[in-house]
Amino acid sequence: MEDTRFRVFLKMAPMTNVDPPRPTLEDVAKLAGVSLGSASRALSVPDQVKPKTLALVRRAVEQLGYVSNGAARALASKRTRTIGAIYPTMYNPAFVESLHTLQQTLWGLNYQVVLAIHEYIPEREYDVVRAVVERGVDGVVLVGTAHEDRVFDLMRQRRIPLVLTWQLDEPRYGECIGFDNWRATYEMTKEVLARGHERIAIVCGSMEHNQRARQRVAGSADAMKEAGLELAPDLVFEEPFSIEGGKDAIKKIVELKERPTALICHTDLQAIGALHECGVHGIRVPEDMSITGMDDIELAALMNPPLTTIRVPTKEIGVLAARRIVGLIEKRTFDDPRSVRCEVVLRDSLGNAPAGTQRTPAARKSRRKTA
Amino acid sequence: MEDTRFRVFLKMAPMTNVDPPRPTLEDVAKLAGVSLGSASRALSVPDQVKPKTLALVRRAVEQLGYVSNGAARALASKRTRTIGAIYPTMYNPAFVESLHTLQQTLWGLNYQVVLAIHEYIPEREYDVVRAVVERGVDGVVLVGTAHEDRVFDLMRQRRIPLVLTWQLDEPRYGECIGFDNWRATYEMTKEVLARGHERIAIVCGSMEHNQRARQRVAGSADAMKEAGLELAPDLVFEEPFSIEGGKDAIKKIVELKERPTALICHTDLQAIGALHECGVHGIRVPEDMSITGMDDIELAALMNPPLTTIRVPTKEIGVLAARRIVGLIEKRTFDDPRSVRCEVVLRDSLGNAPAGTQRTPAARKSRRKTA
DNA sequence: ACCACATAATGAAGCGCTTCATATTGAAGA
C-alpha cells in the first residue's frame, strides 16, 4: 500500500522550498515600494520619514511577519542594546530582587539583559564574562569589585562600560554602585556586643576570592576590637552562602568545647539554615544563641524567631546599576548616588547573651542596660 | 595659564586614534601570515588545519587579545549557539533550580542561555519572546504549554525549535518536558481527604492565562468528587504565586463564616506565606488548619511545622529541557523521557481534620483510620 | 515664476565573519 502523504511531500518539496527564507528588510522595502534605507529608517527613526512611507513600511512588516535580524543590526550598528548581567547565583533572593529591578529598569530604557551565573567560581566568572562579551553586549554589570585581572583587562581593552555592584571601592576599571560592607557588619556587631555577647562567631563565604567577605569580617573584628575583644579565628566559618552553609556551621559549632553565644551570618540563607539546625540540636534561639543574617530577604521576618538582619537595598542597587551602565554607554549622566545605605533590622533572633558568659565588666554592664 | 594636558591631547588625537579598533579575524590572519579562511577554520575546526597553521593563528590571537565578534559570526553562520529561556519569575526557587540545571547542561553542550522574565504577564511574555528571537537564538524554552497564539506563530514561522516545560500536553508547536499537574494535586487531595477534611480550600494562581493552574484545580476537584464532595468555588483563591499571595489568602479566609480545615497551595511560597499568616491570626497548623504546598523547595522542610508538599523534579526538568532543545536544533535524538513524576511528601503541616467537622460517615471513618 | 533651503528618499559601502568553489601542496604509487 502506498502512503500518499509521502508522494505529495516528494512532489512538493522541490517547489515549496523546505525552508522558505524569513523575510528580510529588503523584502519589506520591496513590498512597500521604498528603498532599503527608507525602510530601515522607518523602523528605527520613524519621525524622520513621511507618514505615508511609514505607513507603507509598517503594513509590509505586518504582512510579512518581519522580525529584524539582531545579528545583522549589531554588526552594522556596532550596538546591541544588551547588557550582560553576571551574578554569582540566583538561589539568594537578594540577587533575584536586584536582577529584577535591574531588568525592569533596563527594559524601560530600551535595553535587554543577558544573564549569566558563575556559582562563585572565579574561573567560571571569566568564562562567563568572555562568553557574554563575545556574544556582544554594550555594557556589563558585575557583583563585587574584586575580579580576576583578565576580567578587567578584557573589559578595558574592548572599552565595554562596566558597573560593579554590592560594594564600594576604587576598581581597576568600571564604576561602583554599592554599600559599605565593613560598616554593615560593624554596626551589626555593635548591636550584638551591646547585648553582652563576647564569644561571637561568624559565618562568611569563602574569603579567598571575595573581597566583600573580607570586608565584612573586618567590620566585625574591628567592632570587637573596640570593645576590647578579639575575633577568634576558629570562630570564623567559611561556608557557602546557602542554607546548607548555615547548617554546616552549626554542625561544626556543636562540636566545640565552648560554644559561641552569637552567630553573625553574612546571608539570610545561612542564618535560616543555622536557625533550623539549632532546632535540630536543641539550641534555643535567642536564649542559648543569637543569630543574625544579612540581606533582609522577605523570609527573614517570617522565621521563627524572626531574624535580626541587615537590610540591603537590593532593589535600589538594581535600579542604580541599570541607570549607571546606560549612562556610561550613552555618555549621558543621570545624577544618581553611587552609594546606598544598609541598616540593621532588629528582630527576635538577636537577644541578650546567656547570663554568666561575660568576662568583662563592661559587657556585664551593657547586658544589664539593654536587658 | 595654559593647560598643557590639553595641548598634548590635541596634538596626539589625530595620530593615536581615540578608539583603536578591536582586532578582527583579518588582523589575526595577517599577523599569522595565513588567509582569513584559514584563520577562521583554525578557530572553529582546529583539526582541519595543519598544526603549524594552528600554532601561528593561536599565537596571533593571543598576541592581539582577539575576541571573536558574535554578531558577525551569527550573521554569517546563521547560528548563535544560544538558547532563550523564558521564565515567569525567579522569586520561586523551583524555577531557579530548573534554570540552574538548564544552564549547566547547556553550557556542557556548548550553548549559552539568555534569560528573560515575564512576571506572569501574558503580553509581556510575547514581548520577551520576540525580543529574544530578534536577538537571535537557536531555540527557546518556555514554562507551560498555554501561550498566546502569536507566540506559537512566531516560533513556527521562524522555525525556531521550542520546548515547553512544567506540563504535558499536545501543544500547537514545540515539544514538552513536564509532569501531570492534574495528577499531582489529585494525589495530594486524596491525602488530604484521607485525613477527614471536607472543607478544602485552594490557593492557586490566576487561571485565566495559566493552564497549569486550571489543571491543578481540576485535580483537586476530581478527587473531591470521587469522595462525594464538591469543591466550593468561593474556596478557590486566585492569588499570586508568592509568599504575599499565601498571606492574602489567609486574610480572606479568616473573614469567612465557616473556615476550611485544609488549604492546598499551588506553590510552596504561598504555603509559607499562609503558614505565617496563620500564626498571626492564632490559627494553629495543623491542629486548626492543614496546609500543603507544591514544589518542595529547600525551605519547605525547614518551616515550622515542616510543610507537606508535592515534590516536583525541577532539576530534572532543566536537564531534560536542555537536552531536548539541543536535540531539536541539531536534529540529534537523545533518548530521554518526556515526562517526569511528582510525588507527595508528607510532613507535619498536614494533619487530621479537627474533630466534628465531618459530615459524611466515610470521612469520619477515614479520619479514625489514619489518626 | 524663480531660487534657496530644509526635509526625505536613495543607493552603495561596509560591519566581521563563515563557507565554498577553487587552487595549492605534498606524499604515495607507477
Next chain:
DNA sequence: TCTTCAATATGAAGCGCTTCATTATGTGGT
C-alpha cells in the same frame, strides 16, 4: 621523475542590516 589524490589553504561572495554622501522633493519668500 611524473601522476594522482588526498589534505590544506586561498579568496571571494555573501549574511541582513545601518549609515552617509548624494539626489530628489517640496515649501516659503521675493
